[in-house]
Amino acid sequence: MNVVSGVLIVAGAALAMIGGIGAVKFRDLYSRMHAAAKAPTLGLVLVAIGAAIAIDTLLAYTTLLLVVILQLLSSPVGAHALSRASRRQTPVALDGPDDLTRDETAAATRLADPTD
Amino acid sequence: MTAFALVLLAVGAAGFLFRLLRGPSLSDRVVGLDGLQSIVVIAIIVAAARSDSGITIETVLVAVLVGFVGTTALSRFIERRGN
Numbered sequence: 056m057n058v059v060s061g062v063l064i065v066a067g068a069a070l071a072m073i074g075g076i077g078a079v080k081f082r083d084l085y086s087r088m089h090a091a092a093k094a095p096t097l098g099l100v101l102v103a104i105g106a107a108i109a110i111d112t113l114l115a116y117t118t119l120l121l122v123v124i125l126q127l128l129s130s131p132v133g134a135h136a137l138s139r140a141s142r143r144q145t146p147v148a149l150d151g152p153d154d155l156t157r158d159e160t161a162a163a164t165r166l167a168d169p170t171d
Numbered sequence: 172m173t174a175f176a177l178v179l180l181a182v183g184a185a186g187f188l189f190r191l192l193r194g195p196s197l198s199d200r201v202v203g204l205d206g207l208q209s210i211v212v213i214a215i216i217v218a219a220a221r222s223d224s225g226i227t228i229e230t231v232l233v234a235v236l237v238g239f240v241g242t243t244a245l246s247r248f249i250e251r252r253g254n
Contacts, residue, residue, distance in 0.1 A: 056220065061172035064217055068176035071213050075186025078206055084198050087190065091202045095183075095209035102213050106220035115225040119216070122231050126212070129239035133205060136243050140250035141198035
């Protein structure tokens, strides 16, 4: 294990830790999801690059590449499915104004329409 | 170096575990579970790099796939049943 892989692994682990802190500290569901879905994904990419440098076999290269691709595909899909389901089913307490219930397009076209 | 990384991962796992146990809604628990799965995947990779052997690296694939299926299944469950 050299210095480059060690620094990459520690940086990725620090990103995953930041995701965990965000899941505790943020105040509504979507903010928590924002922290919990994105930061550990980049952390996984950094840790996988560092581990591929450290282990240095063909099996490790291919497996870690596959893991990174799968995580980059599945993490946004899972977060989107979860936020869509909870948005449809439950009135979640939001930290700030709810920009999804106010129809901004309709308000703008009503202003622009002279016959209205 | 990797020991320090494992300590950082333990702190992050404590955060996600807090969210998993505390709630308040079912969606928050799923967020905690998803993050905990990411932490476990990263920890397996770090442990493999620590032991300098690629033997345990294939279990990571299974962990990633199981985590994705779990999150998707739980969100379908929430969508059908509510909260």
